[in-house]
Amino acid sequence: MSKLSVGAFVLVLAVAGRANAAPIVISNITGGWQNPTPAANATIANQAGQAVDSVRWGVPLTAAGQSGYDFDPANNPINYSLGNPFALGLFTHVNQPLDFGTSISGIDYSFGFTTDGVPTSLSDVFHFDHNETTNSEPCPSPSGNNPCDDIVTISSVNLNSLITSGPDQFFFNLIGFSRDGGLTTTATLFSPESGSNSATLYGILTSQPIINPLGQTPEPASLLLVGTGVAFMAQRGRRRTR
Numbered sequence: 230m231s232k233l234s235v236g237a238f239v240l241v242l243a244v245a246g247r248a249n250a251a252p253i254v255i256s257n258i259t260g261g262w263q264n265p266t267p268a269a270n271a272t273i274a275n276q277a278g279q280a281v282d283s284v285r286w287g288v289p290l291t292a293a294g295q296s297g298y299d300f301d302p303a304n305n306p307i308n309y310s311l312g313n314p315f316a317l318g319l320f321t322h323v324n325q326p327l328d329f330g331t332s333i334s335g336i337d338y339s340f341g342f343t344t345d346g347v348p349t350s351l352s353d354v355f356h357f358d359h360n361e362t363t364n365s366e367p368c369p370s371p372s373g374n375n376p377c378d379d380i381v382t383i384s385s386v387n388l389n390s391l392i393t394s395g396p397d398q399f400f401f402n403l404i405g406f407s408r409d410g411g412l413t414t415t416a417t418l419f420s421p422e423s424g425s426n427s428a429t430l431y432g433i434l435t436s437q438p439i440i441n442p443l444g445q446t447p448e449p450a451s452l453l454l455v456g457t458g459v460a461f462m463a464q465r466g467r468r469r470t471r
Contacts, residue, residue, distance in 0.1 A: 252311045252434060253392050253399050257343040258302040258318065265336040279304070284336060287327035293423065297323045298357065300338060300430075314404055314411035314431040321427040322420040324379050332361035346394035354386040355403060355430075364422065376422035383416055383430070389438040399434050402442040407431050416443045 262284040265271035271286040285297035302318040309315040317340070336359070341352040360380035362369060368377035385403040392399040405414035406428040420426040433442065 253394055254345040255342050256305045260338050260340040263337050263339055265333050270331055270333050286333050287331040290326040293325045296325045312435055314433050317430040317432050320430050321425055323425050324420045324422055333359050335359055344392050346392040351390055356384045358382040370419045378419040378421050381418040400438050402433055404431050404433050404442050
C-alpha cells in the first residue's frame, strides 16, 4: 500500500453531508512505534493503552542523551463536530546532538481507535520521515539558524478510511501537525536543536471523501478547487463564452 501523494489536480471535497448525520463515537485511541530505518539505530518502548509510546536513537554527543520521538495518545474526543479537526495525540521530538550516521531516517506509528460503527476498530499507519540535518549552512529549515532545525515530515498510509454507522458513512483522515489547536495544520515540523519540540497531531471525520487532506484543514460545507484544476476550468469557461 503506497503513501499519500499529491497530484497535479488538488480537489478537496468538504464535509457538507446529511444534516442529520451525528459524528461517530471514537474511543480508545492507541498505537505504537514500529519499523525504524535503520532498525539497528533505534530502541522502541511502546506502552499499553493510552500511555506514552517512545523511541530513542543515536550516539549522543553531550550528556543530554539520545534523540527520539514520543507520542501521547489523546483522551477520547468529546463533543467534536463533523468536519472539524480533533486531536489524536501529542507528538514530541527530543532533539539532541548525535554522532554522524547514528540517527534514523524514518519510522512508522501504528495508530488506531475504537468506533461504534463498522469497522469497530479502525487502524492506520502514520509514517514519519526524519531529516537529521548536518548543522551546516545553508540550513534547509526556514529559521536559517545554525545549528539547523531537524525536519519531521508525516504521511498516512490510508486515505479516507471508511466507517459506516447505519445509513451514514464517515471518512477518517490524518491532517497533520498543529500548534494552534487545529486552526492550521502542516505535514512538516521544524524542530530546533537541543530541546524537546512538540505539536499535536490532528485528524478529521467527514461525510465525503477528501483528496490531499494532509497539511490543510477542509472547510465545512464547501467545495474547494485548488491550483491547476481551477486554472483549467477557468480556461474552459472563457473558451465557451467566446
